[in-house]
Amino acid sequence: MKPLSSDEIYGNWATLLLATDKNGEIDFSRMNDEIDVLIDSQPNGIYSNGTAGEFYSQTDDEFLRISELLAVKCEKGGIPFQIGISHMSPQISLHRLKMITHLKPGAVQVILPDWFPPTLEECAIFLKKIAAEAGEINLVLYNPPHAKKQLQPEEWQVLKKGIPALVGVKVFDRNSDVEWYKRVKDNRDGISVFIPGHNLATGISLGAQGAYSNVSCLNPRAAQKWYQLVRTDMSQALELEQRIKHFMKTLIEPFITQHHFSNHACDRFMALVGGWADVGASLRWPYKSIPEDLAGDVRKKAVNIIPEFFE
Numbered sequence: 001m002k003p004l005s006s007d008e009i010y011g012n013w014a015t016l017l018l019a020t021d022k023n024g025e026i027d028f029s030r031m032n033d034e035i036d037v038l039i040d041s042q043p044n045g046i047y048s049n050g051t052a053g054e055f056y057s058q059t060d061d062e063f064l065r066i067s068e069l070l071a072v073k074c075e076k077g078g079i080p081f082q083i084g085i086s087h088m089s090p091q092i093s094l095h096r097l098k099m100i101t102h103l104k105p106g107a108v109q110v111i112l113p114d115w116f117p118p119t120l121e122e123c124a125i126f127l128k129k130i131a132a133e134a135g136e137i138n139l140v141l142y143n144p145p146h147a148k149k150q151l152q153p154e155e156w157q158v159l160k161k162g163i164p165a166l167v168g169v170k171v172f173d174r175n176s177d178v179e180w181y182k183r184v185k186d187n188r189d190g191i192s193v194f195i196p197g198h199n200l201a202t203g204i205s206l207g208a209q210g211a212y213s214n215v216s217c218l219n220p221r222a223a224q225k226w227y228q229l230v231r232t233d234m235s236q237a238l239e240l241e242q243r244i245k246h247f248m249k250t251l252i253e254p255f256i257t258q259h260h261f262s263n264h265a266c267d268r269f270m271a272l273v274g275g276w277a278d279v280g281a282s283l284r285w286p287y288k289s290i291p292e293d294l295a296g297d298v299r300k301k302a303v304n305i306i307p308e309f310f311e
């Protein structure tokens with residue numbers, strides 16, 4: 001596809017979860033089916049190799065197969081797509097980029113080097129080389145709260161000046177913090193700012209452009225409908241957001257805060273609760289997965305909070 005500019009990266013983007021068997025091995029035929037459902041939900045875009053795509057765990061062969069599968073199907077289905085080339089090692093991120101430039105994604109998502117925290121100067125050195133290798137393909141910087149180097153909105157613009165290909169960031173919005181959004185507004189020129197899925201309506205009202213969405217893990221069709229509501233009726237969209245947040249706070253967050261599961265264990269568990277794809281219950285070694293048999297109880301409670309996601 002043609003490279004996406006910052007103003008072409010907006011809305012609800014669905015993440016590609018790995019489809020795994022009980023041992024955490026990838027099942028490509030089930031991933032094929034998952035992508036079909038995602039395409040059918042007509043999201044603003046689909047991306048691979050976020051945290052939920054367990055990018056850190058993949059061999060070269062697996063990475064290439066997943067990237068090819070997504071690219072071929074999205075090209076055919078007319079859906080914008082991004083490929084995550086992220087890895088904690090900068091050398092591996094660069095290697096992954098070289099492996100997929102021929103697939104022509106709308107952009108590539110990349111994290112910063114993630115063992116020793118890089119300085120801002122080192123972030124620029126890293127991104128410059130990635131941008132040079134990417135050629136016409138633009139970059140989206142994935143900078144979650146657990147990254148070793150946390151960039152401030154002012155630093156996005158410092159990087160943007162040296163690396164014009166940096167067209168997006170995927171960041172935590174400090175739970176819709178108004179002061180943070182004021183700094184975003186001063187520093188988002190040429191940068192599409194994407195925030196967590198469950199804060200989408202508030203985030204867009206405050207100046208974000210969209211979400212690489214965990215809500216889409218629960219039900220991609222309902223997540224897309226919610227984004228349409230954001231565009232057409234913000235007050236109703238905000239009302240639904242309150243209920244989505246209530247669902248997250250009461251039924252999902254305790255798995256993280258009380259039972260110490262990872263964020264992506266929750267993404268995968270939400271797909272089990274939503275029941276829209278057969279992606280399996282198991283994260284790859286060594287991360288713990290939320291037991292599948294808890295999904296039924298959570299679903300029963302969730303139906304009362306956000307029935308829109310279970311129609």
Ligand SMILES: N[C@@H](CC=O)C(=O)O
Binds near residue numbers: 052213215
């Ligand atoms: N952080 C997540 C967002 C979606 O679940 C990811 O990109 O994997």
